[in-house]
Amino acid sequence: MKRGSFLILLLIALLLGSLAGWSWLQESDHRQEGSRPQRTYEEREEAADQKLPLQPAEGRQDLETQPKDPPEPAEQAAAGRARIHLSQQGQPIQHNLIQLCFEAEHASGLQTLQGRTDLEGWAEFPLEEGSIRTIRVEAGPTWAAHLERTAQWMDAGETWEHRIELFPGGSIHGQVMDEGHRPIAGATVFLLESSLSRHQNYAFIPLRRSQLSRSDGSFRFEGVRGEYSLTAEKAGMIALVDVESWWSSEQTESAHWLFMTASRDLKGKVINTDGEPVPWAWVGPQMPNNWRDGPDTQVWPSFREAGMRSQKDGSFFLEAIPNLPLELSVHAQNYTGYNAYPVPAGVTEIEIRLGPKHIPAQVQGRVLDPQGQGVKGALVKLRSRASSPQSKTDHDGYFSVQVPVVVDPAYPFPARKLQLLVQAEGWAPHYQEFPPLTESGLHVVVELKAGLVLEGQVVHADGRPAQAGLTLQSKTEWFSNFSLTTATGQKRSKTDAQGRFRLDRLWPEEFLLVARSGEQFGQIKVTPPREKLKVVLGEGLGGVRFSIQMRDAISGTAVEEATLMILSGGGGAGGKHRYPGGLLQSRPKLPGSYSLRLDAPGYAVWLQAEQNYDAGEHQFLAHLYPARDLRFRLLTTSGLPLAGVQAGLETPGGEPISFGDYPSPDKPPTQVLSGLDGRLWLQRVPQRPLILILQKDGALLARRPLLPDSELQETLLRLPGESR
Known part of the structure; x- marks a missing residue:
């Protein structure tokens, strides 16, 4: 029995030894291949977070790859x-x-x-x-x-x-309402301090604060300062406006209305008059003009970004747009588009039919010389609303030009007269205007006249040659339409170094030739026929100069810094300069019709209406009024905001007053509209007694006197009338 037990124990020992030897051989093979034992998922994640290389598992040694004298571990940089x-x-x-x-x-x-x-x-x-x-x-x-x-x-x-x-912050409160000024409860109101978005390049995402509107639609945020924006969201609804505003240092609180309305999806198709689909047409929603925003609450309706192009089959799908009467902007290449295609409220499917943008019409005719012979190679240029084609006459003077003609009555632009210009070597240009072109086309016969040639020299008063610039002034309008007066195709020319000039192919009529060299002018009247011309600088014309004495209208002190804009034909130039003693003197200009705009920092803009000025000095005394900004909030007697109110200013004597940063002396006086929240912002208003005129839909709502020391902060005005 003892011997049997001993044999059993011996067999068990031999078996265990064999297993141990096999395990040792497997581990030796792993070490020879340079492999590492597997780490757990948690150990690998911890090592990756610490940005350290993976180490062998605890309790295992790599005897064959471990050096005899291992170096000290690398010292980590102190945090x-x-x-x-x-x-x-x-x-x-x-x-x-x-x-x-x-x-x-x-x-x-x-x-x-x-x-x-x-x-x-x-x-x-x-x-x-x-x-x-x-x-x-x-x-x-x-x-x-x-x-x-x-x-x-x-x-x-x-x-x-x-x-x-940290600086104290103010509070922003307001109310979320629908287009009928009914409160909306449960809308999520988001507040974002917009100045933070400037730093998004630094991977910094600003936090938005949000809250739900209460049962009466009200909301309130504390601790706000600087630039901020407000918007509201709710399922099944869309924000009509997003408010962006600036927190001034004098404010402690600010109020805003956020307007929302029910949303809808609009699908449709764009087709032509033959019922064929029009692909790649742009379809974009926009609000009618009576929803125009006010200047102090900049409006960025999100649905304005919902426009899209039609698919190959002409279909389009506009998602989440206001369920209000809207207008669509629809445009496609080679088709007549719409700037304001009406879409009633509640409509979810629509078909838009686009007519052809134009059809070809033929303008045919012949160009003749004074003897009735055809002029070969004459250049014929035409200009209409759609294009500006051109052609040349054949050997017998005949020409034929195809001109696109707009035929769709829904085309948003008015018809334009047809303009014809004919040029030929050795002949004066011929310009003629015709009524708007129709489908039947036009047949015209043009008789050219011999061109006028002007040759001469510009000299100083002592007879020395003068290099100068030349300008031709004429009663004929064709050169202003096509800018083709001389052989070089320009209204202006210049002399050579000896003061000599030659202008040919001119229309045979009376001209005024003006030469300018530096600040010296000279002019001569040209009546055809005319031989050699001699223009003497300093004779016949001294130039137009403006001398303006600038004074503070209240204190009477001189205003020494300003920008003078001398406007002619809608253009002008100027720059801000200092004028000691407040006396501004302009550089000389050619006689003509000009309007003036004087802009001094801190003052309302001074305007002088357009009029004709002869050569000489023209003096003005400009009384500049210090400027102020006026803010109003217009409410109905029931407390609702009054939108779409037109505001203007006039003196107690009834003279309209312009205001703002860029008023024009040649346009009607400035008018602004109140926004959806009833706010008005009148910028750079002169500090003088004025009358505030408030109108809506042509009806007078109120006339309110404004004294020079009127409150500059937001003023509340309650007026009778409906909110929209």
């Missing part, structure tokens, strides 16, 4: 830290969120780190070697959000302390 302190009026701010945008030296990309202040107002951030890009502090109950851009470099082991004093 630095940034300490940021928040306070308001000297008191620490506790438990407030701070975010850092950090770029590490040995890592790609930017990191956003978050932390909260402790009881003493400090927040601490452990950092590697790198650079701090931005610091953002979340707004609190009594302080505004703070965003700071920096380039603070952090060395290993360095401690950087930074203190931030």
